[in-house]
Amino acid sequence: xxxxxxxxxxxxxxxxxxxxxxxxxxxxxxxxxxxxxxxxxxxxxxxxxxxxxxxxxxxxxxxxxxxxxxxxxxxxxxxxxxxxxxxxxxxxxxxxxxxx
Amino acid sequence: xxxxxxxxxxxxxxxxxxxxxxxxxxxxxxxxxxxxxxxxxxxxxxxxxxxxxxxxxxxxxxxxxxxxxxxxxxxxxxxxxxxxxxxxxxxxxxxxxxxxxxxxxxxxxxxxxxxxxxxxxxxxxxxxxxxxxxxxxxxxxxxxxxxxxxxxxxxxxxxxxxxxxxxxxxxxxxxxxxxxxxxxxxxxxxxxxxx
Numbered sequence: 001x002x003x004x005x006x007x008x009x010x011x012x013x014x015x016x017x018x019x020x021x022x023x024x025x026x027x028x029x030x031x032x033x034x035x036x037x038x039x040x041x042x043x044x045x046x047x048x049x050x051x052x053x054x055x056x057x058x059x060x061x062x063x064x065x066x067x068x069x070x071x072x073x074x075x076x077x078x079x080x081x082x083x084x085x086x087x088x089x090x091x092x093x094x095x096x097x098x099x100x
Numbered sequence: 101x102x103x104x105x106x107x108x109x110x111x112x113x114x115x116x117x118x119x120x121x122x123x124x125x126x127x128x129x130x131x132x133x134x135x136x137x138x139x140x141x142x143x144x145x146x147x148x149x150x151x152x153x154x155x156x157x158x159x160x161x162x163x164x165x166x167x168x169x170x171x172x173x174x175x176x177x178x179x180x181x182x183x184x185x186x187x188x189x190x191x192x193x194x195x196x197x198x199x200x201x202x203x204x205x206x207x208x209x210x211x212x213x214x215x216x217x218x219x220x221x222x223x224x225x226x227x228x229x230x231x232x233x234x235x236x237x238x239x240x241x242x243x244x245x246x247x248x249x250x251x252x253x254x255x256x257x258x259x260x261x262x263x264x265x266x267x268x269x270x271x272x273x274x275x276x277x278x279x280x281x282x283x284x285x286x287x288x289x290x291x292x293x294x295x
């Protein structure tokens with residue numbers, strides 16, 4: 001590897017985060033405030049990485065899908081139903097605690 | 101004195117499915133969800149004298165179930181913490197592109213699959229749930245508490261006895277594994293849109 005290439009890689013590493021670091025910063029951003037330096041490096045990475053942008057959009061979409069499912073449960077639009085056997089077991093459990 | 105009278109004999113029919121769905125969305129296993137609901141009814145019955153009637157029966161039962169779920173997460177949180185930043189299965193571990201996406205894990209554009217109607221797709225949600233069930237319990241718990249229960253960083257760290265930096269790493273790793281699993285289960289390999 002020639003000197004220019006090495007310098008170029010050093011410059012890139014100092015300026016741009018790797019995809020692993022960028023995705024970690026996305027997770028950190030959800031939990032805490034990023035420093036100015038972190039925010040700026042994340043923005044620079046996102047401005048040129050189509051894969052990390054795809055990753056971000058996928059998670060935004062999945063979060064919306066989960067919000068819809070959560071809302072459905074709140075309005076009694078269920079995804080799962082107790083079977084008659086499960087209901088019977090639950091009722092028996094309450095009766096058992098009654099007799100204790 | 102409470103204006104609301106508890107009716108334990110109606111709990112299963114009135115709230116059973118609601119509580120079961122609530123649990124299923126958080127523990128990803130039907131037997132465990134049933135056990136948690138059973139445990140909730142049992143604890144509620146034992147504590148019925150302490151019910152003040154400040155909330156509805158459903159809200160009271162849900163709050164007991166929430167506590168049971170967090171206790172379940174704690175019991176299953178014994179796996180060794182992983183402090184590795186980049187998961188070698190998803191990011192390159194050597195060479196000039198170290199730390200960047202591995203060729204086998206490159207996220208691709210989901211395109212039409214991310215339409216508004218797909219957002220309400222219960223089958224997709226079932227794939228998400230199935231993928232979460234394959235992720236180590238503690239990691240999946242951090243994700244669930246954040247996404248579903250919208251707990252703050254401080255609350256999650258207190259409940260699971262982890263540091264904020266552990267939390268970011270765990271959420272990060274869960275998300276990376278989750279999307280990779282969804283791409284493999286929800287899409288066919290030849291649907292990749294990047295060449």
